[in-house]
Amino acid sequence: MIKHFIGLDIGSTYTKTAVINENKELLQLVFKPTGWNGAETAEQVRQELADKGIDLAEAKIIATGYGRVSVPFAQKCVTEITCHGKGAAFVYGKPNLTIIDIGGQDTKIIQVLDGAVNDFVMNDKCSAGTGRFLEVMAKTLSVDIAQLCDLASQGGNTSISSMCTVFAESEVISLIGRGEKRENIAFAVVDSIVKKVASQAKRMITPGSFLCLTGGLSESQYLLNALSKELRTPIASHPHGRYAGAIGAALLALNL
Amino acid sequence: MSDYQKMWQDLGMDMEQHDMLCQVLPSAVGDVFLSQENRPKSMDFWDLVISEVHGIRPAELIEEQKKGRKVFGTFCVYVPDEVVVAANGIVTGLCGGSQFWVPGGEAVLSKSTCPLIKASVGARLGKTCPFFRIADIYVGETTCDGKKKAYEILGEDVPLYVMDVPQMKRPQDIIKWKDEIATFAKKVEEFTGNKLTVENLNKAIHIINEKRKALARVYNCRKSKCLPISGRDALLMMQISFFDDPERCAKMCNRLADELEERIAKGISVVPEGTKRILVTGTPLAVPNWKLHNIIETSGAAVVCEEMCTGTRYFENLVDETKESLDEQFMALSERYMKTNCACFTPNRGRIDDILRMVEEYQVDGVIDCSLKFCCLYDTEKRAVSQALKAKGVPVLSLETDYTDTDAEQLRTRIGAFIEILNG
Numbered sequence: 001m002i003k004h005f006i007g008l009d010i011g012s013t014y015t016k017t018a019v020i021n022e023n024k025e026l027l028q029l030v031f032k033p034t035g036w037n038g039a040e041t042a043e044q045v046r047q048e049l050a051d052k053g054i055d056l057a058e059a060k061i062i063a064t065g066y067g068r069v070s071v072p073f074a075q076k077c078v079t080e081i082t083c084h085g086k087g088a089a090f091v092y093g094k095p096n097l098t099i100i101d102i103g104g105q106d107t108k109i110i111q112v113l114d115g116a117v118n119d120f121v122m123n124d125k126c127s128a129g130t131g132r133f134l135e136v137m138a139k140t141l142s143v144d145i146a147q148l149c150d151l152a153s154q155g156g157n158t159s160i161s162s163m164c165t166v167f168a169e170s171e172v173i174s175l176i177g178r179g180e181k182r183e184n185i186a187f188a189v190v191d192s193i194v195k196k197v198a199s200q201a202k203r204m205i206t207p208g209s210f211l212c213l214t215g216g217l218s219e220s221q222y223l224l225n226a227l228s229k230e231l232r233t234p235i236a237s238h239p240h241g242r243y244a245g246a247i248g249a250a251l252l253a254l255n256l
Numbered sequence: 257m258s259d260y261q262k263m264w265q266d267l268g269m270d271m272e273q274h275d276m277l278c279q280v281l282p283s284a285v286g287d288v289f290l291s292q293e294n295r296p297k298s299m300d301f302w303d304l305v306i307s308e309v310h311g312i313r314p315a316e317l318i319e320e321q322k323k324g325r326k327v328f329g330t331f332c333v334y335v336p337d338e339v340v341v342a343a344n345g346i347v348t349g350l351c352g353g354s355q356f357w358v359p360g361g362e363a364v365l366s367k368s369t370c371p372l373i374k375a376s377v378g379a380r381l382g383k384t385c386p387f388f389r390i391a392d393i394y395v396g397e398t399t400c401d402g403k404k405k406a407y408e409i410l411g412e413d414v415p416l417y418v419m420d421v422p423q424m425k426r427p428q429d430i431i432k433w434k435d436e437i438a439t440f441a442k443k444v445e446e447f448t449g450n451k452l453t454v455e456n457l458n459k460a461i462h463i464i465n466e467k468r469k470a471l472a473r474v475y476n477c478r479k480s481k482c483l484p485i486s487g488r489d490a491l492l493m494m495q496i497s498f499f500d501d502p503e504r505c506a507k508m509c510n511r512l513a514d515e516l517e518e519r520i521a522k523g524i525s526v527v528p529e530g531t532k533r534i535l536v537t538g539t540p541l542a543v544p545n546w547k548l549h550n551i552i553e554t555s556g557a558a559v560v561c562e563e564m565c566t567g568t569r570y571f572e573n574l575v576d577e578t579k580e581s582l583d584e585q586f587m588a589l590s591e592r593y594m595k596t597n598c599a600c601f602t603p604n605r606g607r608i609d610d611i612l613r614m615v616e617e618y619q620v621d622g623v624i625d626c627s628l629k630f631c632c633l634y635d636t637e638k639r640a641v642s643q644a645l646k647a648k649g650v651p652v653l654s655l656e657t658d659y660t661d662t663d664a665e666q667l668r669t670r671i672g673a674f675i676e677i678l679n680g
């Protein structure tokens with residue numbers, strides 16, 4: 001009898017793994033950087049699960065995310081959009097919701113109806129409005145993303161006009177050169193991504209929809225508040241938010 | 257393709273660059289077309305033509321030129337082939353569909369120009385496309401702003417004639433287009449040295465109508481739930497039809513349609529039962545732009561129709577063949593051409609109605625509306641397309657892309673997720 005149903009979400013920055021049983025109980029959540037090679041990361045995950053007594057040969061496995069095709073032991077690949085929708089609906093216990101996922105490479109807005117994805121939008125290939133944008137800006141200010149959000153909460157009154165990561169970076173550098181306070185620059189950076197994400201999300205949100213933020217950035221309370229203010233709607237977050245894709249994949253593995 | 261070296265040299269082509277272009281094509285053809293299973297046998301004709309796309313047809317065109325015939329290069333389905341054919345001229349499409357030519361176009365065009373225009377200009381200036389070298393005259397048209405300005409650059413070193421396409425479809429616009437066709441006819445007579453007569457124009461109208469009917473027959477087969485041909489193969493046939501001799505094109509398409517009809521009768525399908533059926537709509541897909549179809553069809557769905565200029569807009573609606581004066585014939589031409597629904601017109605409700613009709617006719621499960629980057633017209637129209645489809649409960653995915661492969665994975669994710677939604 002199959003005891004374990006596993007979802008592997010190989011994102012561009014982090015790999016998330018969820019293991020559930022046939023009663024949809026969460027048994028394991030594993031989080032690690034993806035590194036250069038998706039296949040290598042997958043192998044590390046396999047090892048780690050084996051150490052915890054989870055035998056992959058005896059499991060149903062679905063891979064998702066950017067690196068989904070590089071998991072040799074997965075029985076199926078499903079896109080992260082479908083998995084995210086499924087996982088978030090489960091985590092929040094709501095069949096109808098709209099998910100804002102700010103990922104490393106792309107930002108997705110996913111509308112879920114009756115527990116399944118109904119519609120979605122995704123930013124195009126440029127990195128404006130994605131985690132990458134924040135990462136680049138944080139680096140320019142010599143802080144990490146969490147610190148950037150902290151700084152932003154103490155700043156204000158500054159803005160950057162360019163949506164393009166490359167141009168925005170030069171803007172930030174010239175703000176630094178002009179002696180602008182770091183708090184204010186951080187504020188401008190977060191404000192710019194919030195506006196960009198909100199404008200994408202607006203097309204998908206209907207009055208009364210339940211909104212949630214997933215992905216690594218869902219842990220920043222400041223970002224959450226700023227986004228919620230911009231959209232004039234409360235936005236929920238959940239400690240398992242960043243595992244939504246992996247959990248969704250594990251749930252889909254139940255049907256394999 | 258070595259036999260064509262001399263021909264390419266005589267055409268003044270950049271041999272080194274052209275060799276590079278020729279090197280990438282065979283593997284693309286192999287990946288996209290030859291790897292498919294259970295293809296219709298009659299596709300052998302198009303496989304051959306595409307494998308020597310810069311050889312076979314160009315050589316024919318040059319032979320005809322030696323007999324004194326003139327070759328007209330066109331960029332839009334609004335330019336009436338009939339007028340050229342009546343005067344014993346030859347029409348060839350000239351739209352560029354490869355990233356290979358884009359940098360050459362970028363060197364002289366605004367950055368925010370669509371890749372189709374950039375590639376077309378790049379193919380001319382880079383001297384790497386025999387069709388652009390062979391054409392004796394280019395015929396442009398005032399459709400989108402990007403093309404209008406590009407023609408000014410193209411016209412610097414090749415004879416170029418521009419037709420003034422109306423922007424609206426009121427009765428006076430149809431008359432205006434008729435007059436514009438009449439003026440074009442004068443230019444064609446002058447350039448070819450041949451007079452247009454009621455007889456030769458009616459004969460040309462008949463030839464092009466027969467070509468349209470043959471293309472329509474192939475498309476008709478794609479309406480069947482038992483799908484006898486892949487979207488990729490149908491697209492290839494459609495793209496080549498812009499370059500081929502119209503009578504041979506009709507013959508080959510009819511031969512293909514015979515086989516497809518037989519396949520349907522026998523229940524031979526290229527995809528498993530239940531495969532989701534996609535209508536693709538948007539900007540044209542010029543050769544060798546197969547990216548979208550390839551991603552869709554390797555993600556588990558099938559393309560059953562293209563509401564595009566490289567698709568239904570090319571063959572739908574026939575020209576009345578019963579007119580008895582040139583003036584009436586020009587009017588009949590105008591009436592037919594003005595039924596083509598392009599986003600350059602305003603308003604353009606007709607395109608939405610076409611899409612809704614085709615969703616029914618082709619038994620479509622979902623629509624992918626895809627425009628080329630920097631095509632403001634089709635991009636803006638996505639909103640109306642998506643609203644109309646959603647109101648009817650038809651799932652729709654809007655995309656924007658260019659000729660590069662850098663967004664292939666992103667497209668694969670979006671298209672994959674869309675197909676997962678359709679599969680429920």
Ligand code: SF4
Nearest residue numbers: 331332333399565598
């Ligand atoms: S999309 Fe419009 S401008 Fe382009 S070929 Fe078609 S009709 Fe002409």
Ligand code: SF4
Nearest residue numbers: 370372400402539631
């Ligand atoms: S795709 Fe759009 S911008 Fe490009 S040539 Fe056609 S109408 Fe013009």
